[in-house]
């Protein structure tokens with residue numbers, strides 16, 4: 001996104017809300033398509049966490065690098081991946097971002113700086129470190145952002161990455177979406193450290209914990225961090241406290257769900273909260289909000305139409321794409 005405002009204004013608010021509605025409608029549609037077996041593979045939705053994707057990614061340039069994990073749709077959409085190609089990828093069609101052979105957890109869109117999503121929890125973190133080192137050595141001014149969950153922090157290479165990034169002062173922003181769960185395991189059952197931002201305390205770099213459903217708070221904190229990283233200093237860690245409104249994966253029986261927490265978090269929905277703020281600040285009025293919702297819904301339906309008419313990959317073509325997806329210019 002070019003010409004990003006440090007302070008929220010009407011244009012930024014419109015863009016953030018549009019992005020969040022695109023993610024929400026896209027993922028609700030994906031849930032339906034998964035139930036009717038038109039979307040394939042394991043699907044992890046980010047409904048309830050759209051504000052973090054929007055507030056972080058909309059501040060980045062196309063040439064800033066983004067690494068995502070298994071819950072990647074929102075990040076891809078906010079970074080600029082076309083809905084058509086994204087949905088075609090989830091539906092295994094040749095018009096998909098990775099020609100239909102990657103699926104939900106293997107999204108790449110180099111034109112928009114989406115360097116890859118991965119199903120290997122935490123596997124993206126050292127990859128982002130390598131990219132940040134390359135940017136530093138080449139003095140490109142490029143910032144690298146990596147999204148990961150609270151569960152990924154327990155992977156050994158999180159510690160290795162943080163150590164080297166801090167030692168070499170790399171322009172890397174670590175964004176943890178802490179939803180309090182790793183699959184079905186609450187955070188308190190796998191670590192005594194409540195806040196991820198405290199895990200990196202000894203390294204001495206800037207770290208902050210914000211309420212992920214408060215889009216303005218995420219925007220403001222990330223804007224400060226981005227400026228520091230853009231000036232060539234880093235690393236930095238932003239922890240966003242979120243809640244996933246859906247199961248860990250589509251089809252999860254969700255027997256571990258706490259109905260009290262569910263009710264509390266439904267009141268903290270990032271879309272409802274930000275809409276309320278945008279109306280109160282007079283950044284937008286009610287008809288404009290409705291228009292954004294309608295436009296998002298239409299864009300998703302267009303993506304469905306595109307993906308449905310896109311042919312399946314040619315049988316036997318998959319082995320030709322093992323390296324081409326990474327090095328090619330798609």
Ligand SMILES: Cc1ncc(C[n+]2csc(CCOP(=O)(O)OP(=O)(O)O)c2C)c(N)n1
Nearest residue numbers: 071119120121149150151152179181182183
């Ligand atoms: C290396 C590795 N270990 C285990 C898994 C199985 N797994 C998939 S998602 C997940 C939980 C990840 O939790 P978190 O990082 O907090 O992300 P969230 O799903 O909460 O967004 C696990 C353990 C995996 N995919 N990769």
Ligand SMILES: [Mg+2]
Nearest residue numbers: 149150179181
């Ligand atoms: Mg988690």
